[in-house]
Amino acid sequence: MVERTLVKELKHSVGEMIKVQGWVQRIRKLGKIAFILLRERSGVVQCVIDTTKIELTSLKVESVITIVGRVVEANVALGVELQVQSLEIISEVGEDLPFELNKEELEVNMEMLLDHRVLGLRHEKTNAIFKVQAVLAQAFGAFLKEEGFTQIYTSKIVAEGTEGGTELFEIEYFDRKAYLAQSPQFYKQMMVGAGYERVFEIGHVYRAESHATSRHINEYVSLDLEMGFITDEMEIMDLETRMLRYMLTMVKAECPQELEVLGVRLPEIREKIPALKMSEVIEILHRRYDRTDLEMDLDPEAERMIGEYAVEKYGSEFVFITHYPQSKRPLYTMPAEEGMTHSFDLLFRGLEITTGGQRIHSYQQLCQSIRTRGMDPENYADYLEVFKFGMPPHGGLAIGLERLTGQLLGYKNIRQVTLFPRDKNRVQP
Amino acid sequence: MVERTLVKELKHSVGEMIKVQGWVQRIRKLGKIAFILLRERSGVVQCVIDTTKIELTSLKVESVITIVGRVVEANVALGVELQVQSLEIISEVGEDLPFELNKEELEVNMEMLLDHRVLGLRHEKTNAIFKVQAVLAQAFGAFLKEEGFTQIYTSKIVAEGTEGGTELFEIEYFDRKAYLAQSPQFYKQMMVGAGYERVFEIGHVYRAESHATSRHINEYVSLDLEMGFITDEMEIMDLETRMLRYMLTMVKAECPQELEVLGVRLPEIREKIPALKMSEVIEILHRRYDRTDLEMDLDPEAERMIGEYAVEKYGSEFVFITHYPQSKRPLYTMPAEEGMTHSFDLLFRGLEITTGGQRIHSYQQLCQSIRTRGMDPENYADYLEVFKFGMPPHGGLAIGLERLTGQLLGYKNIRQVTLFPRDKNRVQP
Known part of the structure; x- marks a missing residue:
C-alpha cells in the first residue's frame, strides 16, 4: 500500500485499498458526507468522506493531500470513486487563491492570468x-x-x-x-x-x-x-x-x-x-x-x-x-x-x-x-x-x-x- | 536515376547505375585512373575514374559533386565502390582549406579549430x-x-x-x-x-x-x-x-x-x-x-x-x-x-x-x-x-x-x- 496509484489506473483496482496523492480541487459537504475532487497529473477522482470520522474543517482547496481508500464503481465519467479511509495533508494552503481555479473557465484577464501564471x-x-x-x-x-x-x-x-x-x-x-x-x-x-x-x-x-x-x-x-x-x-x-x-x-x-x-x-x-x-x-x-x-x-x-x-x-x-x-x-x-x-x-x-x-x-x-x-x-x-x-x-x-x-x-x-x-x-x- | 542514393545503401545496388552526391574527401591519381573518396552524411565511398574520359584538373578537395556510376563489389570496408560515368561539380572550391581535413586526426590547435569550427x-x-x-x-x-x-x-x-x-x-x-x-x-x-x-x-x-x-x-x-x-x-x-x-x-x-x-x-x-x-x-x-x-x-x-x-x-x-x-x-x-x-x-x-x-x-x-x-x-x-x-x-x-x-x-x-x-x-x- 506504500505505492501511489495514478487516477487513470484506478479503474483496474476496483475493490482494493489504494493510495492517491494530489491537489484538492473542490470540497462539497452534504450532511455527514463530504465529497472531495482530487486532481493530479493523470486525472480527477471523487473521494467520499464520512465527516464523523475524518475532520475536514481546516482543509482548503489546492492543498496537497494523500488519501487512502477503497476503489468502488460509480456512475461518473471516471467509472470509479474512492471511499476514504484516511486523509493526510502534505502541503497546506493558508491564503485565498488570487482567482478561482475550479470553474469550467478561468475568468481572469490576461495580466492577472500571466501574473499568476x-x-x-x-x-x-x-x-x-x-x-x-x-x-x-x-x-x-x-x-x-x-x-x-x-x-x-x-x-x-x-x-x-x-x-x-x-x-x-x-x-x-x-x-x-x-x-x-x-x-x-x-x-x-x-x-x-x-x-x-x-x-x-x-x-x-x-x-x-x-x-x-x-x-x-x-x-x-x-x-x-x-x-x-x-x-x-x-x-x-x-x-x-x-x-x-x-x-x-x-x-x-x-x-x-x-x-x-x-x-x-x-x-x-x-x-x-x-x-x-x-x-x-x-x-x-x-x-x-x-x-x-x-x-x-x-x-x-x-x-x-x-x-x-x-x-x-x-x-x-x-x-x-x-x-x-x-x-x-x-x-x-x-x-x-x-x-x-x-x-x-x-x-x-x-x-x-x-x-x-x-x-x-x-x-x-x-x-x-x-x-x-x-x-x-x-x-x-x-x-x-x-x-x-x-x-x-x-x-x-x-x-x-x-x-x-x-x-x-x-x-x-x-x-x-x-x-x-x-x-x-x-x-x- | 534522378534520385540520390545514400552511400550506406549502395551495397543493395550492386550492378546498378546510381547517383551519389557529397564532398570530395580525397583525390588520388594513378596513371590514367583516379580515385575519389566521396563523403556524405551516411558514409564514404571510393569512386574510380577513367581520366582519359573525365577531366579532373580543376577539382579540389571539399568540392561538392554529383557522381553517376555503376556500383561494383570491391575489397574495401564498404564492400562496394563506384565506376564513374559522369561527374558534375555542384559547388566549387577556390581557395586552400585552413587545415587538412583528410587525415586520421585533425592536427590543429584549439583556437584554430574553433575559429574554423x-x-x-x-x-x-x-x-x-x-x-x-x-x-x-x-x-x-x-x-x-x-x-x-x-x-x-x-x-x-x-x-x-x-x-x-x-x-x-x-x-x-x-x-x-x-x-x-x-x-x-x-x-x-x-x-x-x-x-x-x-x-x-x-x-x-x-x-x-x-x-x-x-x-x-x-x-x-x-x-x-x-x-x-x-x-x-x-x-x-x-x-x-x-x-x-x-x-x-x-x-x-x-x-x-x-x-x-x-x-x-x-x-x-x-x-x-x-x-x-x-x-x-x-x-x-x-x-x-x-x-x-x-x-x-x-x-x-x-x-x-x-x-x-x-x-x-x-x-x-x-x-x-x-x-x-x-x-x-x-x-x-x-x-x-x-x-x-x-x-x-x-x-x-x-x-x-x-x-x-x-x-x-x-x-x-x-x-x-x-x-x-x-x-x-x-x-x-x-x-x-x-x-x-x-x-x-x-x-x-x-x-x-x-x-x-x-x-x-x-x-x-x-x-x-x-x-x-x-x-x-x-x-x-
Missing part, C-alpha cells in the same frame, strides 16, 4: 495547452530524426544579427557587446555544410520588437530545420506537408483528453496542401475582397482572407504562398525568374506559421546578395566561410511553436500559449 | 561527437516521456538570478535590465506545482563566470528534470541510474559507427550505482590520498581520485556522492539531520556531471532558508507563490550535456564537445 496552469484547460505543445515539438523532432536529421543546439549569444543590426537584444558580455540570436538561420545552414546535411533545432529565439501585438512576443520557441541536396523549395514544402500530418497524428494519439477538454477539432491534411503564387494571392485579394492597397505583401487581415479563401476553394485550412519577390525576403533567399524567389510561407487558419525556402549556396552569389543590400560580406565572414569550401544546394524552414499551438487550439493571443511570455512590459514570472 | 566538423571524428550528443539528449527526453514527464520550454530572460545576483549576464531589455537564466531550477519546480508533476527541459543556460577552465563554459545545454510526490532524493538517484542506462543503450544502438570512429568504450551501469556519503569521501581522501586539506567539498583533483577509487573498489565508472552539508548547497535544498542535506552529485570518470536532490516544499521552510542566507523572500515572490498554494514533495537533477558527452567520448576540454562554444574570449563563429 503557475496557478493558472492548474486549470485543466490552461494545463492542456502545454501538454499539446510538448507533443507538437516532440513530434517535430521524432519525424525529422526518422528522416535522417541530426538535432543541434547552436549558440544563442552571437556577435551580430542574422539579417542586419535591427531588433536585437544587447548583452553585456564581459568587456564587449554581444546579442541574443534572432534565429539559428546561419548556424543551421553552416551545419548542413559541416556535413550533417540535415539538421533541426528546437530552441528559443529573440526579437527585440517593441510593438506589442497579439501575434508577436519577444522570446519564442522556433522549430527550425535545414536540409542539403535539394532540387528546390518544393522539396521543403513536401517535407513540411508530411511532417505536419505526422505532428497532427501524434497530437490526436497522445492528447485525446486534452483535445476534448479544449474542444478542439484537428485540421486535416490531404495529399497536398494547396499552393498559391503571391501574384495570384494579390489578384484574389483585389478581386474578391476589394483589397486594392496591397503590393506583393500581406497584412494580418489579408492573411485571414486568404485563409478563408483556401477553405472555401480547396477545403484546406492550410495554404502555401509561393513566389515572393526578392525585395521581401532575406539576403540568403535563392532568387528565381523575374525578381521572384524560391521561397514560401505557410498560412494555417489565416495566420503565417512558417517561412521557408531554398537558400543561395554559391559563395559569389551570396556575397553579391549581401552587397546588393548595402552591406559588406566582410561582416559575414564566419557565415560565409563554409560557402567557400563546398556547399550543397539546400533549404529549410522555421515554424513558430507558440503560433502553431495557438492556431491549432484556438487561442488568439500568443501569450496564452507561451509558458512564460516575455514582452516589452513583462519579464516575470 | 564548421570546417572542422567535416572531419569524421569531430562530426561523430555531435551525432552522439544528439542521441544522448534525445534519449534523455524519450526516457522521461515514457516515465510520464512533460517537456517544457521556460524563459531564458529573467528578472533576477536563481541563487543570488552573481555570475549573471545582463541584457538591455527595452527600458530595464534583465538577465540570462543561469538555470531553469525555479521554473521546473514551479511547473511541478502547476500540476504537471513531472517535467523536463533541454535548453541553454548561461553562467557569466569569467575564469576560463577546461571544464567550464559560459553557455551550455542543461538536461533538467524535476518530479513531484517523491519520498526522498534516493528516488531521483534511482531514476537517474535507469535513465543513464537507457541513454547508453541508445548510443550503443544508434551510433555504432561513431563509437568505432572515436574508439570509445561505453561504461556499464549495473543494478545500482555506488553511493558514498561526503563524510566517507573526505575520509577516503584523507586516508588513501593524503588530501588532508579538504573540508566537505571536492576540487577537480579530489573528484578524479574518488573516480579512481570507485573503479578500484566497486568496478564502477559512476559514483554518487550524498549527504552534502547545507552550507555547500543552494537555498532550495531539503535539509537532513545534523546540518546535512537530501542532495547528491554524480561523478562520471572523475568529473561531476550531475547535481540533484530533494527540494524544500514547505513555504515557511523555504522563506526561512532564504532569510538564513541574508536574503529577502519578497525578492522571490514569483517563485514562492506556488509554495503557498499546495506544493508536493519534489526533487530533481541537472546534467550538463557537454560534460556528459566529453566524459563519455574522452575529450578533456569542454570546448571540443560544445558545438559553438562561448567563453570570455569567444563569441564567434
Whole structure:
C-alpha cells in the first residue's frame, strides 16, 4: 500500500485499498458526507468522506493531500470513486487563491492570468495547452530524426544579427557587446555544410520588437530545420506537408483528453496542401475582397482572407504562398525568374506559421546578395566561410511553436500559449 | 536515376547505375585512373575514374559533386565502390582549406579549430561527437516521456538570478535590465506545482563566470528534470541510474559507427550505482590520498581520485556522492539531520556531471532558508507563490550535456564537445 496509484489506473483496482496523492480541487459537504475532487497529473477522482470520522474543517482547496481508500464503481465519467479511509495533508494552503481555479473557465484577464501564471496552469484547460505543445515539438523532432536529421543546439549569444543590426537584444558580455540570436538561420545552414546535411533545432529565439501585438512576443520557441541536396523549395514544402500530418497524428494519439477538454477539432491534411503564387494571392485579394492597397505583401487581415479563401476553394485550412519577390525576403533567399524567389510561407487558419525556402549556396552569389543590400560580406565572414569550401544546394524552414499551438487550439493571443511570455512590459514570472 | 542514393545503401545496388552526391574527401591519381573518396552524411565511398574520359584538373578537395556510376563489389570496408560515368561539380572550391581535413586526426590547435569550427566538423571524428550528443539528449527526453514527464520550454530572460545576483549576464531589455537564466531550477519546480508533476527541459543556460577552465563554459545545454510526490532524493538517484542506462543503450544502438570512429568504450551501469556519503569521501581522501586539506567539498583533483577509487573498489565508472552539508548547497535544498542535506552529485570518470536532490516544499521552510542566507523572500515572490498554494514533495537533477558527452567520448576540454562554444574570449563563429 506504500505505492501511489495514478487516477487513470484506478479503474483496474476496483475493490482494493489504494493510495492517491494530489491537489484538492473542490470540497462539497452534504450532511455527514463530504465529497472531495482530487486532481493530479493523470486525472480527477471523487473521494467520499464520512465527516464523523475524518475532520475536514481546516482543509482548503489546492492543498496537497494523500488519501487512502477503497476503489468502488460509480456512475461518473471516471467509472470509479474512492471511499476514504484516511486523509493526510502534505502541503497546506493558508491564503485565498488570487482567482478561482475550479470553474469550467478561468475568468481572469490576461495580466492577472500571466501574473499568476503557475496557478493558472492548474486549470485543466490552461494545463492542456502545454501538454499539446510538448507533443507538437516532440513530434517535430521524432519525424525529422526518422528522416535522417541530426538535432543541434547552436549558440544563442552571437556577435551580430542574422539579417542586419535591427531588433536585437544587447548583452553585456564581459568587456564587449554581444546579442541574443534572432534565429539559428546561419548556424543551421553552416551545419548542413559541416556535413550533417540535415539538421533541426528546437530552441528559443529573440526579437527585440517593441510593438506589442497579439501575434508577436519577444522570446519564442522556433522549430527550425535545414536540409542539403535539394532540387528546390518544393522539396521543403513536401517535407513540411508530411511532417505536419505526422505532428497532427501524434497530437490526436497522445492528447485525446486534452483535445476534448479544449474542444478542439484537428485540421486535416490531404495529399497536398494547396499552393498559391503571391501574384495570384494579390489578384484574389483585389478581386474578391476589394483589397486594392496591397503590393506583393500581406497584412494580418489579408492573411485571414486568404485563409478563408483556401477553405472555401480547396477545403484546406492550410495554404502555401509561393513566389515572393526578392525585395521581401532575406539576403540568403535563392532568387528565381523575374525578381521572384524560391521561397514560401505557410498560412494555417489565416495566420503565417512558417517561412521557408531554398537558400543561395554559391559563395559569389551570396556575397553579391549581401552587397546588393548595402552591406559588406566582410561582416559575414564566419557565415560565409563554409560557402567557400563546398556547399550543397539546400533549404529549410522555421515554424513558430507558440503560433502553431495557438492556431491549432484556438487561442488568439500568443501569450496564452507561451509558458512564460516575455514582452516589452513583462519579464516575470 | 534522378534520385540520390545514400552511400550506406549502395551495397543493395550492386550492378546498378546510381547517383551519389557529397564532398570530395580525397583525390588520388594513378596513371590514367583516379580515385575519389566521396563523403556524405551516411558514409564514404571510393569512386574510380577513367581520366582519359573525365577531366579532373580543376577539382579540389571539399568540392561538392554529383557522381553517376555503376556500383561494383570491391575489397574495401564498404564492400562496394563506384565506376564513374559522369561527374558534375555542384559547388566549387577556390581557395586552400585552413587545415587538412583528410587525415586520421585533425592536427590543429584549439583556437584554430574553433575559429574554423564548421570546417572542422567535416572531419569524421569531430562530426561523430555531435551525432552522439544528439542521441544522448534525445534519449534523455524519450526516457522521461515514457516515465510520464512533460517537456517544457521556460524563459531564458529573467528578472533576477536563481541563487543570488552573481555570475549573471545582463541584457538591455527595452527600458530595464534583465538577465540570462543561469538555470531553469525555479521554473521546473514551479511547473511541478502547476500540476504537471513531472517535467523536463533541454535548453541553454548561461553562467557569466569569467575564469576560463577546461571544464567550464559560459553557455551550455542543461538536461533538467524535476518530479513531484517523491519520498526522498534516493528516488531521483534511482531514476537517474535507469535513465543513464537507457541513454547508453541508445548510443550503443544508434551510433555504432561513431563509437568505432572515436574508439570509445561505453561504461556499464549495473543494478545500482555506488553511493558514498561526503563524510566517507573526505575520509577516503584523507586516508588513501593524503588530501588532508579538504573540508566537505571536492576540487577537480579530489573528484578524479574518488573516480579512481570507485573503479578500484566497486568496478564502477559512476559514483554518487550524498549527504552534502547545507552550507555547500543552494537555498532550495531539503535539509537532513545534523546540518546535512537530501542532495547528491554524480561523478562520471572523475568529473561531476550531475547535481540533484530533494527540494524544500514547505513555504515557511523555504522563506526561512532564504532569510538564513541574508536574503529577502519578497525578492522571490514569483517563485514562492506556488509554495503557498499546495506544493508536493519534489526533487530533481541537472546534467550538463557537454560534460556528459566529453566524459563519455574522452575529450578533456569542454570546448571540443560544445558545438559553438562561448567563453570570455569567444563569441564567434
